[in-house]
Amino acid sequence: MGIEAKDFSLDLDLLAYSGIVFSPEQRAALQTSLVILKEQYKFKTIHLWGKILGITEDYYIIQGRQKDELKDRQFLYSLDCINWNMLTPPGDEAKELTPQCQGRFTGDPSHDFDVTKYTVSNEDTEEENIEEYKSQLREEERLAATLWKIEQDAIIIPRGSYVLQPNGNVERNRTFEGLTVTESGKLSNYFHFREPITLQQKSLIHRATLDKSLHFLDTIDEDVPKGWSVQYERGSGLVQIRSLKWPGMAFFHIPETNRYGSLYCGVGEENKDLPFML
């Protein structure tokens, strides 16, 4: 989701409740970069997406979107908030290797990680054998794959904030007036902002009852295990949703307004221990 350039500094303050803070220097630099990049790459909208904490340097991530905000997304990364590089979408191999990759991001895009991959054949039989191969993963590819995975798991939007247009594009709903206070506390009113997966598996009868222009994505309350923490801050004046699967992903929404957004600020590693921790 990210934070859109136009409400940049207002929205950034709201995510400080989740401990996500950018220094004044970074804020100023990012604001300048957002404007320039939007023009340069001809994006329809541009969002600050978050940062990934590395050992020597941090990666700042910006996302640009075209007409269809669900499909046409592009990532840019920078180490200093001024010089940006385009991130190529991850290949299948990178996607497969990233979850097995151990250790923190270093801050050097050309760093190579050694990844050991195990494949088990003939599982649960006597001939079970585990093959082991070693391969290498470049940090830049790992970054791309990690961002892709976070987008799959932890980017959310409030219900009704995006609409499926008759021409198939997914666009921001200009008449969205926010969820009510009660609605905003329920996970069923938030969608995963990715191509739907579980919705296709629902029965036709169930799908027929849904509003096709609004309910075209997966709701997050169906996630297993339930890796979300919903909290009201400032009484009920602000909703904060934090992902427990990707600690560092925080989402905010001010009920009854169209202000919402999310940022990721973390080490870029999935919390695989989640089932034990609830």
Place this chain on the structure above:
Amino acid sequence: MSTTINSFNGDQQQSSSSPDVGDLEKHYIDAKAFILSATTKDGINLYDHLAHCISQLLTDQPREATDLVEDISKTIKSETTPTQHDTLRDRPAPDSEHCLAAEQKPLFEKVDHNEELDDEALQSPLPHILEQAYYFEQAGIGLGKDESYRIWLALKQLADKGQIDKLRFWGKIFGTQKNYFIAEAEQNVDDETDENELHEEAHISDDNRHPNEEEMDGEEDMLPKSNYKPPPVVPKEERGTGVNKYTYYVCNHPGGVWVKLPIVTPAQISQARLIKHYFTGDLNKEITSYPAYSGTERNYLRAQIARISATSSVSPAGKFKFSEEEEETEDEGARESYQENEDFKGATLSELLDEELNGWVHHVQYILPQGRTKWWNPGENVDKEEEENEEEEEMKAETEEIEPEQGPPLLTPIGADAEIQTTKAWTARISSHLIPQYACAFVRSNLWPGSYAFARGAVWENIYVGFGHKYATSDYGPELPPLPANEYSDGPEIGEAEDPSPEEEAKARAAEEQAADEGEEEEAEEEIDNEDDDN
């Protein structure tokens, strides 16, 4: 509307050869009649709806009217449709925003100062949170100005209660339902222990007594006694020493009630190392984990705070020094206390950003695997028991061999911290490369993500903002349950005899009868013998 009608008319003119005014009128009336008659079940008339939409468009005159047509149509439809009243209606939730504001309002009320700003008021233990928040913001961590100020007010409330020598904001731990704001206080040691702790102690001793009592009034048929002896319980460190040097107060939101956390026992720390569990925000919640955690979330929270503090409380080198008296008695082992170095003028940026990380030192004692900062010798305890039961000389020999656990001494540079696989335990940075003359230096713990410290000149502080879990490269797996005990070895004494078959029974009976016939006389004698025995 007029344009559409014109084009409609135009089409008609092209199709029909004679542009008859009356014909045109007829078409128009037909169309209007259709539009008027198109009515849904809910009673929405298409004509009214269109008129409504167009008047809305004309009054608002939005810039992208073409794109908005559907949305406007939709909103108008939903407005005009009578809402279907459900018998079960959502009860409006009590406005929690208002409740919170009411709760926080006392924070902003000014206390009447009868005296002028005297020395006492200026010597409050309250730290300068906003200044610290400014530096933390430079470092890319913190809680925002608004919340920081509220925390400051809440801390003031705590400090005004008195009894606190030193106070600082420790950090924020996120829970799944609520969050914890944590204040760290240094209090007089002679403070009376809390009632809670006394209760707990009483409770523990009860538990210990229980099994003994049961043994006392055991039945005559004695069960086999287990010769297992639980390892001796590591004694806890008193308030004011070791891991309990500081007292911690928590609240769920600034303005809420500050709750004093109980002191932590070594067992709670060692158990906390074995589990990984999200905090919920409810101090009394029981922790469901394996191995089972003895205590509620309040104890777990306290244990995690102790662990985080021990690993990630750092200060610029030179800020603290060992007192001279302590230096003389150095042989006694690790030095426990230090004092502020009054000559400290502040560390330079280059020292703080040193690659070897020697510019920062730990100022909180390392927690040994035992769960204490000062090693406790289990052997000593055995010695005392020795007098009571002398049989256990072998045990004594074993315990004497235990090597004392040792951790790095106080004020060790953080560069000496153990690495996490191949990564360094700390990352040191400068807050600004563009204006370095006003920048501050900060370090970030890689072992406890969320733990930060900044320093600029003589100002420095630590903070923790996170979920309260340690970083691990490998996945967590709960400890496996103990292996099942061995089966009791089968012997003839517990073997079950097979039931005799009818043939065997018949055979036995025949043999019996035969024997009875033969030895009737003998039996009579035996009976007499038996009677004698019984008597």
